[in-house]
Amino acid sequence: MKLINEKIELEVCKTLEVLDEIKPLEVQHIFRVKLMQRIDVDLKQKSSNRVVSRFDYRLAYMVLLLIINLGSAFVSLRQNADQSMKNIVQLADIQSDDYPAQEFAYYDQTTSYEHRLP
Amino acid sequence: MFRSLVAEHQEMVLNTCYRFVFNRQDAEDLAQEVFVEVFRSLGQFREESKLSTWIYRIAVTKSLDHLRRLNRKKRFSSLKRVIGLADTADDIAAPSKNNPAEELAGNERLTVLQNALDTLPESQKIAFLLSKQDGYSNQEIADILETSVSAVESLVHRAKKNLHNKLYAYYKHH
Numbered sequence: 001m002k003l004i005n006e007k008i009e010l011e012v013c014k015t016l017e018v019l020d021e022i023k024p025l026e027v028q029h030i031f032r033v034k035l036m037q038r039i040d041v042d043l044k045q046k047s048s049n050r051v052v053s054r055f056d057y058r059l060a061y062m063v064l065l066l067i068i069n070l071g072s073a074f075v076s077l078r079q080n081a082d083q084s085m086k087n088i089v090q091l092a093d094i095q096s097d098d099y100p101a102q103e104f105a106y107y108d109q110t111t112s113y114e115h116r117l118p
Numbered sequence: 119m120f121r122s123l124v125a126e127h128q129e130m131v132l133n134t135c136y137r138f139v140f141n142r143q144d145a146e147d148l149a150q151e152v153f154v155e156v157f158r159s160l161g162q163f164r165e166e167s168k169l170s171t172w173i174y175r176i177a178v179t180k181s182l183d184h185l186r187r188l189n190r191k192k193r194f195s196s197l198k199r200v201i202g203l204a205d206t207a208d209d210i211a212a213p214s215k216n217n218p219a220e221e222l223a224g225n226e227r228l229t230v231l232q233n234a235l236d237t238l239p240e241s242q243k244i245a246f247l248l249s250k251q252d253g254y255s256n257q258e259i260a261d262i263l264e265t266s267v268s269a270v271e272s273l274v275h276r277a278k279k280n281l282h283n284k285l286y287a288y289y290k291h292h
Contacts, residue, residue: 015227036121039120
């Protein structure tokens with residue numbers, strides 16, 4: 001039993017020693033070159049993102065202005081259309097009701113008599 | 119300025135990452151990520167701690183994130199294996215053969231150690247691994263962990279005890 005325990009303890013010690021035996025890594029020259037390349041890419045990406053976001057902001061502003069313009073144009077057009085429709089209706093009334101009063105109904109009737117004649 | 123900062127700290131950052139991941143390639147990738155992060159956030163550094171402490175804290179955080187990702191991937195691939203969707207391409211790449219630590223101690227012993235380390239509470243793991251690296255004083259580890267020196271000593275002590283128990287249990291059954 002004692003022997004087994006000693007054997008296990010030895011294995012444990014050997015395994016823990018692995019950490020002490022790890023030699024420190026030396027940094028290769030290429031490490032810094034790669035890092036600088038990566039940072040360059042990161043910087044470019046950042047600046048392009050900034051341009052895109054600025055462009056987005058401008059685009060959104062332009063779209064907003066366009067919507068406001070179109071909206072105001074639509075409202076004014078509708079108002080004008082209402083007004084002109086009223087004018088047209090009034091004009092049509094005036095044109096069709098040549099003799100709106102009862103006293104002048106005779107002329108209408110005469111016209112219809114004329115139509116009835118063979 | 120940034121170049122000199124990299125030159126000054128690259129070795130420490132690389133070896134800190136290496137202590138956590140035990141793989142040169144991963145450690146180099148992580149060290150690069152650390153410096154990219156430093157470059158991005160240098161303007162936000164408030165000088166509440168030393169610049170070196172801030173950089174090494176980033177290195178520790180990145181390494182732990184990497185290990186968490188690996189563990190998630192491991193769990194997911196074992197789940198896939200269980201339900202019969204195993205894809206060999208999804209398997210975690212075994213540490214490369216040119217890894218000095220592996221050459222020294224052998225794949226199995228290192229894997230056993232890594233598994234035991236993975237089961238430790240995070241603060242114990244950080245304190246223990248940093249204490250094993252040359253260049254970190256207990257004060258520096260305390261600054262990185264934002265705790266006191268006595269707390270670091272206690273964490274390292276408990277980590278050693280826990281590791282011993284876990285490894286003992288492992289070798290008892292194998």
